[in-house]
Structures are given as structure tokens and as C-alpha cells.
Amino acid sequence: MAPTGEDSRNYSYNVDVTAATTVRRAAEILCADVAGEMVLVDPERGQYFGLDDIASVVWCRLEHPTSVGELCAALLADYECDAVTIANDVIALLERLAADGLIEAVP
Amino acid sequence: VTDRWLCGWCVASDLPLPELLPWTGDRREPDVTIRLGSVPPVLDDPIFAGPVLQIAADGSCRYEIAAVAAFLIRGGHDIVVQPRDDAPPSDVSTFLLNAVLAILCHQRGLIPLHASCIEIAGQAVAFAGPVGAGKSTLAAAARRAGHRILTDDVTPLAGSGSRVDALPTYPRLRLWQDAWTALCTGDDWSLPGRRGIARYDLALGSGFRTEPLALTTVVHLTHVSDLRFRELRELRGAEATAWLHDHVHTPAYPLRRGHGQSTLTTLFGLIPAIERHFVLARYPSLSALDESLEAVRARLTSGS
Numbered sequence: 001m002a003p004t005g006e007d008s009r010n011y012s013y014n015v016d017v018t019a020a021t022t023v024r025r026a027a028e029i030l031c032a033d034v035a036g037e038m039v040l041v042d043p044e045r046g047q048y049f050g051l052d053d054i055a056s057v058v059w060c061r062l063e064h065p066t067s068v069g070e071l072c073a074a075l076l077a078d079y080e081c082d083a084v085t086i087a088n089d090v091i092a093l094l095e096r097l098a099a100d101g102l103i104e105a106v107p
Numbered sequence: 108v109t110d111r112w113l114c115g116w117c118v119a120s121d122l123p124l125p126e127l128l129p130w131t132g133d134r135r136e137p138d139v140t141i142r143l144g145s146v147p148p149v150l151d152d153p154i155f156a157g158p159v160l161q162i163a164a165d166g167s168c169r170y171e172i173a174a175v176a177a178f179l180i181r182g183g184h185d186i187v188v189q190p191r192d193d194a195p196p197s198d199v200s201t202f203l204l205n206a207v208l209a210i211l212c213h214q215r216g217l218i219p220l221h222a223s224c225i226e227i228a229g230q231a232v233a234f235a236g237p238v239g240a241g242k243s244t245l246a247a248a249a250r251r252a253g254h255r256i257l258t259d260d261v262t263p264l265a266g267s268g269s270r271v272d273a274l275p276t277y278p279r280l281r282l283w284q285d286a287w288t289a290l291c292t293g294d295d296w297s298l299p300g301r302r303g304i305a306r307y308d309l310a311l312g313s314g315f316r317t318e319p320l321a322l323t324t325v326v327h328l329t330h331v332s333d334l335r336f337r338e339l340r341e342l343r344g345a346e347a348t349a350w351l352h353d354h355v356h357t358p359a360y361p362l363r364r365g366h367g368q369s370t371l372t373t374l375f376g377l378i379p380a381i382e383r384h385f386v387l388a389r390y391p392s393l394s395a396l397d398e399s400l401e402a403v404r405a406r407l408t409s410g411s
Contacts, residue, residue: 030372032379037344043372048352050345 017068017094019087022106024065029102031059040102049100055093065106068094110137113208114263114274115319122188124200126308127277128317139184139211141203146177146189160210160357168210175199178207183214204277208261209356218264218374219356222325223280224257224273225249227407231273231320233262234387235354236328241391244286245328247309248396251290255316256280261356264322264377271380273322278315279308289393324383325351326403331388338388339402347384348375383407 017023025031030041038056040049051059057078061071072087079086097103110130111118116138117130124141150169155162161169171177175194179187186207190199212219222235223242227249234242246256259281263274282290287307327350331337342350355370385406389399 030375032375034345034347034378035341035343035382035384037347039345039348039375039378041348041371041375043369043375046369046371048345048348048371048375050348 017091019069022065022067023094023103024106025062026102026104114276126200126279141186144187146179146187166214170207172202180210183211205260206357212263220262220264221354221356222262223259224262226255226316227404230323232324234326234328240328243280243282247280247282247290248400250314255314256311257316266377269380271322271377272319274319275317278311282307282309327386329388330391334390337390340386342384
């Protein structure tokens with residue numbers, strides 16, 4: 001139990017993401033379209049994060065828990081790119097989002 | 108003393124507050140009460156205690172300007188003022204209608220933007236920035252060009268994701284002496300501003316808009332010292348969020364509040380309804396005001 005008034009959460013999450021991992025948005029994170037770009041806010045930490053176009057697409061697809069394999073397959077259908085590149089990019093992005101506490105792996 | 112009007116609230120005040128419009132609405136219990144009284148030197152259970160501002164766990168605030176007055180602000184509706192013996196009333200009301208108003212807004216769940224707000228083409232446009240950025244000066248230039256003014260220095264924002272309104276505050280602009288001289292005519296009626304500080308109050312009269320108005324545009328003001336770096340640049344996403352967050356008035360309050368929804372959460376709920384965010388980097392010259400205003404107006408009416 002954290003002492004009152006202190007935030008003892010560890011904000012550098014090390015999440016090992018593979019094709020079999022299922023991920024979801026962290027519950028407390030807010031998102032909004034701000035003048036055409038997606039922004040995420042962690043109200044507890046008072047931090048905000050800007051998403052580029054592809055990260056926004058991924059974030060939108062994480063409205064419900066989704067496996068990394070499903071996510072890559074969906075993106076492969078929408079974008080003209082090879083499967084290996086998509087998988088590498090998606091995993092790198094998810095690891096960054098997870099490291100910032102914006103998404104989490106579903107146990 | 109008659110009741111006064113502020114942001115659409117009925118204000119009962121022991122202080123005369125000639126800056127505010129008289130209340131002309133229905134008879135009702137006041138929304139905000141301002142009383143003369145004793146303000147304790149220290150709050151009972153402060154969760155934040157700075158040299159000027161103390162905040163208690165329940166959100167009550169004590170705000171003091173040493174030579175002027177101490178203020179106790181509670182529940183978003185109750186203000187106790189203890190003026191210093193020789194403080195001129197206009198000095199007391201200056202702080203009451205600035206930082207104290209901003210704290211009151213926080214307590215009422217409104218976002219007080221550090222901005223002066225004008226009406227352009229049926230939309231509210233806020234010029235935001237720190238002291239000296241040119242908020243009031245640009246508003247005075249807009250008034251001269253025939254635009255109505257909603258607020259000076261504190262712009263209360265109310266609303267939700269689909270619409271955010273700027274609430275009009277009071278019909279005054281507070282100008283530096285040079286801006287006053289350049290922008291005001293002999294017909295303009297003024298009062299001296301704070302003692303020892305060359306600031307002048309411009310009474311707006313019919314140039315004041317009393318109805319709330321949808322805020323579509325925020326223009327963040329900065330200065331450049333080299334004319335080549337002047338720009339009006341549109342902001343998006345996290346950058347627009349960061350500028351807006353930086354220009355919330357009285358930022359210690361949201362950071363230190365120990366209860367309720369955080370200011371960032373409230374602010375974030377409002378942002379999607381604001382269509383355009385700009386940074387206006389301007390050379391701080393009175394002669395370039397109309398050019399800056401015209402640049403903003405052109406971007407609003409171009410629809411891009």
C-alpha cells in the first residue's frame with residue numbers, strides 16, 4: 001500500500017510483447033482528438049502523449065482487448081506493406097505504449 | 108450595496124466593485140458572496156502552502172498579496188476579504204477579479220484560462236499568455252476595430268466535449284500606459300489602475316458582450332525580438348494540449364488540489380470542442396497590433 005500523498009507506481013513498465021500477447025488500453029487513460037491529432041492523457045501523472053497517424057489507428061483498434069496477431073492481420077489488410085515489417089513496427093509501438101503505462105498486457 | 112453581475116452569477120459584495128455590471132436578473136440567493144472579514148494567517152490543514160497561496164484538503168484557498176489584502180475562497184461561492192489598512196479599493200478589486208476569480212472558477216469546476224477573449228464572426232477567440240504577452244492590448248485593438256470583448260485576463264471556460272463556452276466576466280480592459288495612449292480616444296473613460304503601476308482601466312460600455320459564446324479558437328501569444336521570426340502557426344495534438352495546459356490561470360491550484368476531478372481531466376474534456384489552436388509569435392510593437400489581429404481574422408474566416 002502506498003503511503004498517502006506519494007505515488008509509488010513504477011512508470012517504466014517492461015512488457016514483452018509477442019504475437020500471442022493480448023493487449024488493452026490502460027483503464028485510467030483518456031483520449032481525445034485535438035485539432036486533428038490524437039492525444040492521450042494520464043490524469044494521475046499529469047502527462048500527455050501525442051500519437052501519430054498509425055499509432056492513432058492502433059489505439060482505436062485497442063478499444064477492446066486485442067491480440068497482437070489480430071492487430072497485425074487487420075493492419076495488413078488495410079495497408080500495403082509486408083507482414084514482417086508490420087509485425088515489427090506494431091510490436092515496437094506496443095512496447096513503447098506499454099512502457100509509458102498507456103496499454104497493458106491482458107494476463 | 109446592490110448585487111453585481113459576474114460571469115452570469117449574482118454576486119453580493121461588501122466591496123463596491125464598480126468594475127462589475129449591476130445585477131439585473133431575477134431576485135435570488137446570491138451565487139457568490141464577498142464579505143469583509145478576518146482571514147486566518149494559516150489554513151488548518153493545508154495540502155499546499157506557498158508564499159502567496161495556501162490550499163486546504165477540501166479545496167479552500169487562502170490567497171494573499173502582502174501590501175493589499177488576504178482572501179479566503181471557499182466552495183466556489185464564498186469569499187472573505189481582509190484588506191490591509193491603507194490599501195486602495197481598486198488594488199483590492201484588481202486581485203479579487205484576477206487570481207481570486209481564477210481560484211473561484213477552479214472551485215466551481217470551470218477552467219480559468221489566462222486569456223482575454225473577444226468576439227470575431229460570432230465566435231469567441233481567446234488570446235492567451237502570461238503577464239505582458241499582450242492579451243489586453245490585442246483585445247483593445249480588437250475593440251477599436253469594432254469587436255466586442257468578453258473577458259480580460261481571466262477567461263472562464265464551461266462546457267463539455269461538444270461545446271465549450273467562454274463566460275463574459277466584466278466590462279473592463281486593463282492596459283499599460285503606452286497601449287492606453289495609443290489605442291484609446293478622449294471619449295474613453297478610464298480609472299487609474301493599481302497604485303504605483305502605470306495601468307489604466309478602459310470601460311467597455313456597449314463593447315462588452317454579456318452572453319456566453321462558443322470558444323472556437325485559442326491564440327497563444329509569445330514575443331520575438333526579430334521581425335523575421337514573426338509567425339501565426341496552427342497547433343495540433345499534444346502541442347496544442349501543452350500550450351493550453353500552460354495557460355491555465357493559477358496553476359498551483361490544479362496541481363495541488365487533493366480532491367475531485369483533476370484540472371487536466373476537466374481541461375481535456377473541453378479541448379476537442381476547440382476547433383483551432385495557434386501560436387502567434389509577434390514583435391511587441393503597438394504599430395503591429397492591427398496586422399496581428401488581421402492575420403488571426405483571416406485564418407478564422409478562410410475556413411481552413
